[in-house]
Amino acid sequence: MVAYALLIPLFPLVGFLVILLAGIVRKWVTGDIRIADRLASGVGILTVGLSFILSWLVLFEVLGKGPGSAYHHAYEWLDVGFLTLWFGFYIDAMTAMMLVVVTTVALMVQIFSTGYMAGDLRFPRFYSYLCLFTMAMLILVLANNLVQLFIAWELMGLASYLLIGFWFEKPSAMRAAKKAFMVTRVGDVGLFFGMALLLGLTNTLNFVGLVVAHPDGTAPGLLEQGWLSNMGVCAGPAILTTTSPIFGVAVAGSVLLGVAALLIFCGSIGKSAQFPLHVWLPDAMEGPTPVSALIHAATMVAAGVYLVARMYPVFDFGGVLSVAGTDFRPLSFVALIGTITALMAALIALTQSDIKRILAYSTISQLGFMMAGLGCGGVVSGGGQAAAAGAAEAGHAATEAAAHAATGAAGHAAEAVGQAATALAHGAAGGEHLLHLGFTAGMFHLMTHAFFKGLLFLGSGSVIHGTGTQDVWEMGGLRRFMPKTLGTYFCGYIALAGVPFVAAGFYSKDLILDAAWEFNPVIFWVLVFTAGLTAFYMTRQMMLVFGGEWSGGPAVVQHGHTDPQSDPHGSLHAEDYSHIGHEQEEQPGPEAVPVDARPAPVVAAHDPVAGDDAAHDHAAHSHDDHGHGHHGQPHESPPSMLIPLYVLAALAIVSGLVGIPGWLPVPGAFAIYPYLHYTRPGMSTEFHPHFNPMVFIPGFVAPLVGIALGYVAYRGRKFNWAQAERLTPLQRTVYALSYNKLYFDEFYWNYVFIRPLFVVTNLLKLADIYVVDAIVRAVAMVGLVLSQVGGMFDRFIIDGVVNGVGRSARAGGNGLRYLQSGQIQNYILMAFAGVVLLVWAVLQSNAVK
Amino acid sequence: MPLPGLSSFLVVAAGLFCVGVYGVLTRRNAVAILMGIELMLNAANLNLIAFARFTDPALMAGQVFSIFVITVAAAEAAVGLAIVICVYRNIQNINVDDINLLRW
Numbered sequence: 001m002v003a004y005a006l007l008i009p010l011f012p013l014v015g016f017l018v019i020l021l022a023g024i025v026r027k028w029v030t031g032d033i034r035i036a037d038r039l040a041s042g043v044g045i046l047t048v049g050l051s052f053i054l055s056w057l058v059l060f061e062v063l064g065k066g067p068g069s070a071y072h073h074a075y076e077w078l079d080v081g082f083l084t085l086w087f088g089f090y091i092d093a094m095t096a097m098m099l100v101v102v103t104t105v106a107l108m109v110q111i112f113s114t115g116y117m118a119g120d121l122r123f124p125r126f127y128s129y130l131c132l133f134t135m136a137m138l139i140l141v142l143a144n145n146l147v148q149l150f151i152a153w154e155l156m157g158l159a160s161y162l163l164i165g166f167w168f169e170k171p172s173a174m175r176a177a178k179k180a181f182m183v184t185r186v187g188d189v190g191l192f193f194g195m196a197l198l199l200g201l202t203n204t205l206n207f208v209g210l211v212v213a214h215p216d217g218t219a220p221g222l223l224e225q226g227w228l229s230n231m232g233v234c235a236g237p238a239i240l241t242t243t244s245p246i247f248g249v250a251v252a253g254s255v256l257l258g259v260a261a262l263l264i265f266c267g268s269i270g271k272s273a274q275f276p277l278h279v280w281l282p283d284a285m286e287g288p289t290p291v292s293a294l295i296h297a298a299t300m301v302a303a304g305v306y307l308v309a310r311m312y313p314v315f316d317f318g319g320v321l322s323v324a325g326t327d328f329r330p331l332s333f334v335a336l337i338g339t340i341t342a343l344m345a346a347l348i349a350l351t352q353s354d355i356k357r358i359l360a361y362s363t364i365s366q367l368g369f370m371m372a373g374l375g376c377g378g379v380v381s382g383g384g385q386a387a388a389a390g391a392a393e394a395g396h397a398a399t400e401a402a403a404h405a406a407t408g409a410a411g412h413a414a415e416a417v418g419q420a421a422t423a424l425a426h427g428a429a430g431g432e433h434l435l436h437l438g439f440t441a442g443m444f445h446l447m448t449h450a451f452f453k454g455l456l457f458l459g460s461g462s463v464i465h466g467t468g469t470q471d472v473w474e475m476g477g478l479r480r481f482m483p484k485t486l487g488t489y490f491c492g493y494i495a496l497a498g499v500p501f502v503a504a505g506f507y508s509k510d511l512i513l514d515a516a517w518e519f520n521p522v523i524f525w526v527l528v529f530t531a532g533l534t535a536f537y538m539t540r541q542m543m544l545v546f547g548g549e550w551s552g553g554p555a556v557v558q559h560g561h562t563d564p565q566s567d568p569h570g571s572l573h574a575e576d577y578s579h580i581g582h583e584q585e586e587q588p589g590p591e592a593v594p595v596d597a598r599p600a601p602v603v604a605a606h607d608p609v610a611g612d613d614a615a616h617d618h619a620a621h622s623h624d625d626h627g628h629g630h631h632g633q634p635h636e637s638p639p640s641m642l643i644p645l646y647v648l649a650a651l652a653i654v655s656g657l658v659g660i661p662g663w664l665p666v667p668g669a670f671a672i673y674p675y676l677h678y679t680r681p682g683m684s685t686e687f688h689p690h691f692n693p694m695v696f697i698p699g700f701v702a703p704l705v706g707i708a709l710g711y712v713a714y715r716g717r718k719f720n721w722a723q724a725e726r727l728t729p730l731q732r733t734v735y736a737l738s739y740n741k742l743y744f745d746e747f748y749w750n751y752v753f754i755r756p757l758f759v760v761t762n763l764l765k766l767a768d769i770y771v772v773d774a775i776v777r778a779v780a781m782v783g784l785v786l787s788q789v790g791g792m793f794d795r796f797i798i799d800g801v802v803n804g805v806g807r808s809a810r811a812g813g814n815g816l817r818y819l820q821s822g823q824i825q826n827y828i829l830m831a832f833a834g835v836v837l838l839v840w841a842v843l844q845s846n847a848v849k
Numbered sequence: 850m851p852l853p854g855l856s857s858f859l860v861v862a863a864g865l866f867c868v869g870v871y872g873v874l875t876r877r878n879a880v881a882i883l884m885g886i887e888l889m890l891n892a893a894n895l896n897l898i899a900f901a902r903f904t905d906p907a908l909m910a911g912q913v914f915s916i917f918v919i920t921v922a923a924a925e926a927a928v929g930l931a932i933v934i935c936v937y938r939n940i941q942n943i944n945v946d947d948i949n950l951l952r953w
Binding site for chain 1: 870874
């Protein structure tokens with residue numbers, strides 16, 4: 001079947017190695033570096049292009065074989081005791097979709113970069129990193145076991161680090177790279193422990209047989225075999241018995257499985273920039289814009305979502321924890337984190353002024369949507385809506401009972417109480433109930449988001465290329481100068497904003513809302529609200545970038561504002577952090593204060609992180625418009641940058657067609673569902689979508705309202721928060737909260753990682769001084785005394801003996817040396833006397849005998 | 850004339866040896882000392898031949914051995930006289946009392 005899948009990651013690997021060589025050649029052949037540059041981009045595009053073609057072939061082959069088909073091929077890698085590690089490929093519809101998404105976006109980014117990165121000092125290196133990343137991501141999606149996935153996962157982390165810090169001359173880029181690497185590492189530790197726990201529980205890390213059935217159908221997934229209910233009889237380690245004592249507490253195997261799922265989810269939180277660990281992604285925008293498009297928007301950050309989707313049975317079967325009467329499944333946790341992330345990031349995106357940062361927060365928000373979608377799947381007991389309805393019914397009946405009791409109608413009261421009990425039972429005994437849509441919705445949104453977010457980032461790259469700035473307040477009126485960029489950007493905009501029925505983003509977001517409605521109304525309404533926010537901030541961005549009049553570029557806006565004396569905050573900030581010695585090389589000058597917030601003191605009271613951002617932006621300009629210089633007028637980008645925009649714009653519109661809501665009377669509606677869905681054996685995969693106005697209308701209206709508000713507010717770029725004098729303190733606080741990213745960086749800095757570290761270190765320092773040092777000193781004193789005693793012994797006894805021997809030898813020699821007279825006849829005489837003596841002695845002894 | 854007994858030979862040799870020793874110990878002239886040494890060697894030769902003749906006349910081992918001793922003595926005399934000449938060239942004197950560089 002698709003044996004050539006092996007080649008898909010192999011091509012970029014070859015490209016990576018060849019381009020590295022090209023870089024070396026470029027160093028030697030200093031005459032014309034363009035040849036090496038062209039070679040590098042040519043090889044990169046060629047290799048990724050081949051992978052791209054093969055990926056589409058794989059997709060067509062998988063689709064041609066119909067839903068549920070899969071292909072599995074593995075080579076034995078390590079055989080350690082009970083564990084056999086494989087290196088291989090597992091391809092099903094989800095893998096095929098990921099392959100296509102990754103290679104498509106990667107190819108577009110490679111083409112785009114020929115224009116965007118032209119003339120860069122390290123052009124071949126950029127392409128080699130891109131190839132390295134593409135290879136890692138392809139290995140990840142093809143992996144047939146968790147170990148292989150983890151290796152690729154870390155390889156991507158490396159590639160991401162290298163590319164964020166690609167312009168490592170900028171301190172901010174260097175720091176951003178470090179931050180990204182280390183923050184994701186926090187999650188990766190969890191992932192690693194999760195893998196270990198899963199291995200301990202199930203004896204295997206292979207997907208086939210664990211979370212997916214063998215393609216032959218010979219071995220269904222371990223979890224799907226009813227393994228949990230039969231753990232006692234299932235062959236495996238002792239931990240699989242229904243309860244096993246760990247740390248002296250009996251823990252059910254299913255709960256341990258749930259713990260494993262949550263630990264694995266930690267990795268996803270880090271990689272996909274979910275709520276507690278999202279702080280690295282906005283900073284990652286320090287990398288070149290094509291990298292932001294490829295890695296930090298479209299593909300790599302989706303790896304965390306992919307991981308959850310791939311390990312879905314582990315999440316689904318993981319133990320249920322009941323807190324205060326509410327069932328809390330691993331998937332509920334995923335949904336919760338996703339929802340929080342979506343809302344939080346959207347709130348932050350409302351006020352950002354860096355075009356890439358707006359998109360970065362929107363990426364975080366959309367990843368939250370995907371997680372929320374995935375979390376709203378799986379199997380629940382009772383069924384959310386049904387249970388809620390049952391509870392309401394019971395409450396109603398109980399009230400009735402109380403009322404009857406008050407009026408003394410005892411018989412009626414008893415009857416009403418009985419009704420309440422029945423209603424409760426009805427709610428609870430809904431049985432196990434499969435939420436069909438969650439899995440499909442999450443993965444569908446992953447795909448559409450990859451296309452339209454890749455488009456938006458590349459479009460922003462085109463804008464940055466044309467204007468030489470990243471600050472949206474410094475743009476404006478670009479519709480005149482960059483009409484083609486505007487056209488493509490608009491496609492991405494309507495997709496992300498979710499304009500009903502015309503673009504992909506609407507369908508996938510609507511599906512997630514559908515799934516959320518099935519699961520939990522609170523999550524549903526939060527997501528609807530977030531969708532409105534998304535439309536609002538994207539409209540704001542569109543209006544600020546393309547609407548109004550050209551503001552004149554960075555120079556005009558930057559220096560037309562305040563004088564340094566009127567900014568009371570630079571000093572505050574400098575004192576605040578100077579003792580930590582953090583990033584002081586970048587003193588935020590007056591231009592560090594956001595343009596649209598300058599007169600509002602509470603907003604400007606930001607800290608180094610916000611201050612840095614603005615400074616970064618200016619450092620970034622010199623890079624991002626490399627060589628163009630500051631020109632009065634923005635200009636349209638070259639065709640090499642526009643063609644990828646056209647392709648992605650088309651995909652951003654049409655990729656939603658596979659997920660048209662099933663209740664629409666359109667042929668091929670909801671075609672994605674048979675290929676991408678999750679179910680448990682024995683549960684019906686049949687799904688009959690129906691029109692639910694309670695879901696559809698909010699999902700329809702929210703983006704429109706957001707767009708309308710955004711248009712009204714930012715029409716003509718007039719609504720500037722610079723008029724913040726007129727704001728109430730509450731409004732000002734809210735604005736500052738959002739502008740300063742809800743103070744996450746500060747919170748982590750002050751209360752979680754850095755400051756507490758200093759506090760702890762200071763405590764430890766005291767302990768060092770007063771305890772460890774004291775002990776060391778006491779030991780030293782004892783040692784000193786002992787060694788002095790030893791020294792005396794040495795001096796008087798040992799030395800005495802040694803010197804005595806020497807002296808006596810000398811004295812003896814002195815005495816004896818007079819025998820050495822030099823008179824040869826003396827010697828002879830003595831010899832003769834000796835002989836005589838000897839003879840005499842011999843004769844004497846003979847005589848005695 | 851009957852052959853004298855072994856002891857006569859030994860007495861003559863012993864006398865000769867004593868003369869040699871006396872010469873070596875008392876003479877101050879290095880050449881004279883060499884002559885004393887020659888006397889002692891000859892005394893030893895005489896002993897060898899006498900014992901050979903009286904104990905194992907057929908084997909002739911003593912005679913052969915004394916031939917070797919004579920050879921070695923000649924070489925010794927040559928070396929000794931060469932040293933004496935060297936010494937003389939250095940200090941214009943061959944008095945052994947004056948040749949005492951190798952002392953304490």
